[in-house]
Amino acid sequence: MSNATLTYICANGHRWLSPKCFCGLTAELENLSKPVKGSPIAKPKGNKYGAKKVVVDGIPFDSTVEGARYLQLRAQEKGGIISGLYCQHPIAIRGENGAKIGLYWADFVYFDALGEEIIEDVKGVLSAVFKLKRKTLAAQGVIIDVVKREDIPVEFLHAAAQMRDCGVKRR
Numbered sequence: 001m002s003n004a005t006l007t008y009i010c011a012n013g014h015r016w017l018s019p020k021c022f023c024g025l026t027a028e029l030e031n032l033s034k035p036v037k038g039s040p041i042a043k044p045k046g047n048k049y050g051a052k053k054v055v056v057d058g059i060p061f062d063s064t065v066e067g068a069r070y071l072q073l074r075a076q077e078k079g080g081i082i083s084g085l086y087c088q089h090p091i092a093i094r095g096e097n098g099a100k101i102g103l104y105w106a107d108f109v110y111f112d113a114l115g116e117e118i119i120e121d122v123k124g125v126l127s128a129v130f131k132l133k134r135k136t137l138a139a140q141g142v143i144i145d146v147v148k149r150e151d152i153p154v155e156f157l158h159a160a161a162q163m164r165d166c167g168v169k170r171r
Contacts, residue, residue, distance in 0.1 A: 054163040065149045066107055067123040067160035072152055073108060080142055082118075084112040091119070093136055104133050106144065122147045 019078040023030040053060060054067035057074070061067040076082045089109040120129065123146050134144050149157070 054062040054158065054160050056163055061087075062159075063122065063124070063161075064157065064160045065124065065152065066165055068152045069108065069120070069122050069147055071156045071159055073110060075156075077110070082110045088157060089119075093133065093139065093144060094140060102133075104137060104144075118145060119143065120145045120147050124149060 014168050029037050053062060054064050056059070056067045058072050059070065061070060070087065072080060073085050077085050086109045087107070089106045091104045091106055092100045095101045095102055106119045106123050108118075110118055112118055112121075119142065121130070121134075127145065137144060
């Protein structure tokens with residue numbers, strides 16, 4: 001017996017596991033060796049950039065690098081270098097008339113030794129969406145500092161890597 005997945009396809013092109021399609025049409029049997037993208041039997045992919053989720057101090061992070069940056073900032077907060085560390089802090093994105101048009105979720109917000117508010121985002125890849133949000137917020141006077149993997153000391157990266165595969169979902 002083959003390991004092929006049995007699916008049905010209707011006249012509208014919908015692929016399903018039963019002969020009755022959700023659109024009401026009767027589907028015909030189709031033999032596929034691989035699940036079709038978007039079909040109910042296709043396995044979900046992981047993060048598109050290969051990031052692994054971690055949980056640090058009970059806080060879920062989308063990547064090991066983000067978790068490592070949290071460990072670094074927490075150590076700086078304990079040492080008195082920074083204060084008021086917040087994770088996943090929402091910032092309103094406003095249009096020309098000042099109306100709220102969306103939200104930007106900053107990875108970290110804290111105050112440095114001079115009392116200035118610092119807004120950070122940990123990025124492996126600067127996506128087009130992030131660049132647009134960053135420019136829009138800059139026009140509002142909100143500056144976002146980007147932290148990359150190479151900016152984080154290796155000991156924090158190793159510590160965060162030990163916390164992978166947490167299975168916790170965020171937001």
